[in-house]
Amino acid sequence: MILEVYNGCFEYTQGQPVLQNIAFHLDCGQIMAVMGRNGIGKTTLIKCIVGILKWNRGYSTVDGVRSQVGKPMKSVGYVPQAHKVSFSYSVRDMVVFGKVGHQSYLAAPGDSDYALADQILDKVGIYDLRNHSCNELSGGQLQLVFIARALINSPKLLVLDEPEAHLDFRNQIRLIKLIKNVVSDNNIACIINTHYPNHALRIADKCFLLGEQDYIEGRTLQIMTDDNIQKYFGVYSHAYQFRYKDENITAFTFLDEV
Numbered sequence: 384m385i386l387e388v389y390n391g392c393f394e395y396t397q398g399q400p401v402l403q404n405i406a407f408h409l410d411c412g413q414i415m416a417v418m419g420r421n422g423i424g425k426t427t428l429i430k431c432i433v434g435i436l437k438w439n440r441g442y443s444t445v446d447g448v449r450s451q452v453g454k455p456m457k458s459v460g461y462v463p464q465a466h467k468v469s470f471s472y473s474v475r476d477m478v479v480f481g482k483v484g485h486q487s488y489l490a491a492p493g494d495s496d497y498a499l500a501d502q503i504l505d506k507v508g509i510y511d512l513r514n515h516s517c518n519e520l521s522g523g524q525l526q527l528v529f530i531a532r533a534l535i536n537s538p539k540l541l542v543l544d545e546p547e548a549h550l551d552f553r554n555q556i557r558l559i560k561l562i563k564n565v566v567s568d569n570n571i572a573c574i575i576n577t578h579y580p581n582h583a584l585r586i587a588d589k590c591f592l593l594g595e596q597d598y599i600e601g602r603t604l605q606i607m608t609d610d611n612i613q614k615y616f617g618v619y620s621h622a623y624q625f626r627y628k629d630e631n632i633t634a635f636t637f638l639d640e641v
């Protein structure tokens with residue numbers, strides 16, 4: 384087991400809980416999609432797991448180590464929600480400095496760090512951008528840079544907050560294939576916050592559906608049902624199945640709001 388959340392509770396304002404008695408675990412090689420309405424607490428959950436926020440009650444561990452505010456965990460590769468901000472670094476430096484960040488602040492990156500960064504940039508599909516300044520990138524390109532940066536430390540748990548937000552269709556597909564490959568090739572685990580149920584159905588072993596009063600989690604196909612979509616999103620949907628390249632695909636069409 385790589386991640387365990389035990390009875391996690393969190394509130395920003397006393398008496399107004401956002402997360403209540405959250406409990407689940409994730410094994411190596413598994414991907415979990417976290418889904419729920421806007422403002423329900425998905426990012427808050429992720430921030431508690433990576434130690435940006437402190438659980439009010441309960442705890443979480445990654446690879447047996449409890450998350451602690453102010454102590455970034457080397458075993459976690461965290462990619463926050465994309466914000467278009469200015470970075471004058473080149474793409475390569477941005478990725479390499481992700482590694483140095485876990486070493487002494489005096490440590491300068493070496494040739495092997497840059498070689499590794501190039502390898503990861505190639506894997507993520509943005510090798511050609513390696514010498515561009517991050518300031519020149521689109522929101523989607525910058526998002527891919529941050530994913531490469533998260534991968535440079537060989538994390539055991541990859542935590543992605545709406546990574547597809549700025550990506551076009553082709554890059555969305557490339558990203559979910561990349562996540563699936565990175566997780567299985569390295570036998571790591573991944574939590575992904577997403578507003579795309581079809582992505583969850585395509586890559587997630589488990590789903591976590593967060594509601595106002597409760598949550599459900601379990602195997603993706605058991606959680607992502609028309610009834611649960613109606614209950615947790617207030618939307619009528621229709622799930623359909625088909626085969627593509629020897630794979631059984633399940634996908635949703637949204638029909639109307641409840």
Ligand SMILES: Nc1ncnc2c1ncn2[C@@H]1O[C@H](COP(=O)(O)OP(=O)(O)OP(=O)(O)O)[C@@H](O)[C@H]1O
Pocket residue numbers: 395396401419420421422423424425426427428
């Ligand atoms: N720093 C903060 N202080 C007080 N309240 C906050 C803070 N950050 C978030 N909240 C509130 O906590 C709730 C959960 O926010 P969170 O960002 O976790 O939602 P989310 O499910 O990730 O939303 P979205 O899908 O829109 O990204 C929201 O009501 C939000 O307004």
